[in-house]
Amino acid sequence: MSQNNKAKLCVSNLDLFYGDNQALKNINMNIKRNKVTALIGPSGCGKSTFLRTLNRMNDLIENVKIKGQIEVDGENIYNTEDVIKLRTKVGMVFQKPNLFPMSIYDNVAYGPRTHGTKDKKELDKIVEESLKGAAIWEEVKDRLKSSALGLSGGQQQRICIARAIAMKPEVILMDEPTSALDPISTLKVEELIQELKDDYTIVIVTHNMQQAARVSDDTAFFLNGELVEYKETKIMFTNPEDKRTEDYITGRFG
Numbered sequence: 001m002s003q004n005n006k007a008k009l010c011v012s013n014l015d016l017f018y019g020d021n022q023a024l025k026n027i028n029m030n031i032k033r034n035k036v037t038a039l040i041g042p043s044g045c046g047k048s049t050f051l052r053t054l055n056r057m058n059d060l061i062e063n064v065k066i067k068g069q070i071e072v073d074g075e076n077i078y079n080t081e082d083v084i085k086l087r088t089k090v091g092m093v094f095q096k097p098n099l100f101p102m103s104i105y106d107n108v109a110y111g112p113r114t115h116g117t118k119d120k121k122e123l124d125k126i127v128e129e130s131l132k133g134a135a136i137w138e139e140v141k142d143r144l145k146s147s148a149l150g151l152s153g154g155q156q157q158r159i160c161i162a163r164a165i166a167m168k169p170e171v172i173l174m175d176e177p178t179s180a181l182d183p184i185s186t187l188k189v190e191e192l193i194q195e196l197k198d199d200y201t202i203v204i205v206t207h208n209m210q211q212a213a214r215v216s217d218d219t220a221f222f223l224n225g226e227l228v229e230y231k232e233t234k235i236m237f238t239n240p241e242d243k244r245t246e247d248y249i250t251g252r253f254g
Helices: 047-053 083-089 104-113 120-132 153-165 181-194 209-215 233-238 241-247
Strands: 005-016 020-031 036-040 064-072 090-093 172-177 201-207 217-221 225-232
Touching: 020 047, 020 201, 020 225, 036 047, 036 209, 047 217, 064 181, 064 225, 083 090, 083 181, 090 153, 090 225, 104 120, 104 153, 104 201, 120 153, 153 172, 153 181, 181 201, 181 209, 209 233, 217 233, 217 241, 225 233, 225 241, 233 241
Parallel strands: 036 201, 036 217, 090 172, 172 201
Antiparallel strands: 005 020, 005 064, 217 225
């Protein structure tokens, strides 16, 4: 077991290869529980690839080879056979809302149903709590039977967050969750992220420096598959150690 009780996820000596191409190089980091950790860096630097290693989404890609280890609460996730259980514990919200063509209610109830919850009262409770947790209950409570695809982009993304919450995860991964949204919807999702960290550990990939500064407690800067620097966000943005970090956050490249 890892000794670091503050860390929810411990990543040690992580390498990832797509065929012969090494996409992640010796990543070591401890991600703190009930904090928001932002992953920043230019396109193609490995941040989304890294995010997907945390719930083994890269297993779905051919020719991927992974070395090193990732522990969630001290258990190496690459030793477990039960990937579905892992993805229940480590939920994910994608860049574009990816709702199913069904009602708002059925979208949120989908995960619990597939995991065996059949009782209507229980499902009603899960749906209501999840939508409240995603700060969208008041907007949709009178139209739960309507198609989720009729909602705005920002509302759809919050339904995706509700769908993740419905599975009672411990970690929520977010891959640029606001990049397709307008400024007002972005603000709502950012406020929601701040509220969610009381109950979840959150890891967010963002292209937006200001967003990282606003929502995260810690920030990790990736470049060319390497973790260049990782520290408290306010220190990272005011006093980076590495010249490459400074150049990136001041807009000299990226």
